[in-house]
Amino acid sequence: MNADDEQLLRVRVYGCDHDDPHPGPLPHQTYAALVGGPLDGLLLDITGWRPEEIDDGVALMTELGRWPGGRALYDPRPSEPRTPGPGISCRFHYSGDTP
Numbered sequence: 001m002n003a004d005d006e007q008l009l010r011v012r013v014y015g016c017d018h019d020d021p022h023p024g025p026l027p028h029q030t031y032a033a034l035v036g037g038p039l040d041g042l043l044l045d046i047t048g049w050r051p052e053e054i055d056d057g058v059a060l061m062t063e064l065g066r067w068p069g070g071r072a073l074y075d076p077r078p079s080e081p082r083t084p085g086p087g088i089s090c091r092f093h094y095s096g097d098t099p
Contacts, residue, residue, distance in 0.1 A: 014042045014060060028086045037072050037094025038064035044074075044092065054082070057092060066097040073098060 014034065016023035025031055031043040032054070039062060046054060057075030065072045074092035076082075082090040 011041065011043055014039060014044045025087075030086055030089045032074075032076070032090050032092045033088050034060075034074055035091050035093045037074070037097075038062050039072055039074070040094070043088065046089065054090065057095070059098060067099040070097055070099045072096075 011025060012018075012023040013025055013031070025043055029045055030047045030049075032046050034040060034042045034044055039060060044058065044060070054076060055078075057073065059071035059073050061069070062072050063069060073095045075095050076090055076092055080091060
């Protein structure tokens with residue numbers, strides 16, 4: 001296992017409880033890395049998403065944003081490449097909060 005593999009195993013997946021004994025990514029799953037905002041550093045499981053669903057971005061529930069219980073908005077940047085297959089496929093960048 002190299003250093004990149006070890007770092008990936010320490011990352012938590014959005015939706016996993018903070019006290020989950022195995023909050024990290026699973027093999028053969030595809031993830032988007034969340035960049036910036038209240039969910040910075042988490043991974044979002046996008047396994048099985050169609051390209052147009054990824055293009056639309058996401059509104060993720062969080063208690064950490066501007067409005068507790070609201071949603072943090074994350075979008076891909078069209079200029080960034082996507083890697084097919086399992087692992088981290090792309091990055092979603094924070095674009096704001098909504099109630």
